[in-house]
């Protein structure tokens with residue numbers, strides 16, 4: 001595993017071992033008086049194998065697309081939303097570390113962490129069509145159809161807009177909360193309401209972002225999802241990562257790296273009685 005992959009798991013593993021499931025050493029949720037604090041209302045849970053180091057998570061039609069990471073074990077796959085059965089899987093060449101994925105019409109883009117390579121694939125077969133190169137690191141990726149652009153994160157507070165055909169950079173926006181940069185933006189979701197949702201690496205926070213200003217408009221705390229998993233399910237699980245809006249709904253699928261659970265959630269101001 002890489003340093004990046006190892007850190008969170010080591011922190012949480014040691015925290016859980018020492019404190020016997022105390023939450024005191026878990027990442028502290030970011031709070032702000034200026035934006036709503038949202039939580040996760042769980043609608044449904046899906047169990048699955050914990051073999052996915054989830055980096056990219058997106059739904060197109062009735063297909064859940066997922067890209068995973070780590071050198072030597074990165075893959076991209078298509079899963080049926082109806083029954084969560086895996087339909088197709090293609091491994092990345094072993095020296096590439098997969099990161100975010102997104103589908104723009106007839107192209108699935110898959111980026112890589114430090115390889116500077118973006119791969120364009122056929123979304124129906126996952127077959128590789130071509131590659132382009134880019135500068136810097138690749139973390140998260142999503143498609144803003146209304147703006148005809150891709151949005152990409154690189155581990156900093158900057159989001160880069162890209163042409164969906166050429167992958168050329170067309171501008172950036174700096175993401176801030178109360179005027180302060182929000183670093184380590186990871187997996188992205190371009191939501192139907194125009195917002196961009198972003199996991200923040202090594203936390204249970206999801207930021208809702210206005211892509212025109214970069215302002216965070218809400219902070220979502222996913223800690224209850226982690227706390228709801230059994231100790232066995234947490235074993236080997238890594239950071240919270242992966243957000244995919246279910247088209248036409250206010251619901252999202254969220255998960256984490258090597259998590260054995262996908263949670264179908266709404267982001268709500270307060271969890272209803274009996275939830276979380």
Ligand SMILES: [Ca+2]
Nearest residue numbers: 057188189243
């Ligand atoms: Ca996504």
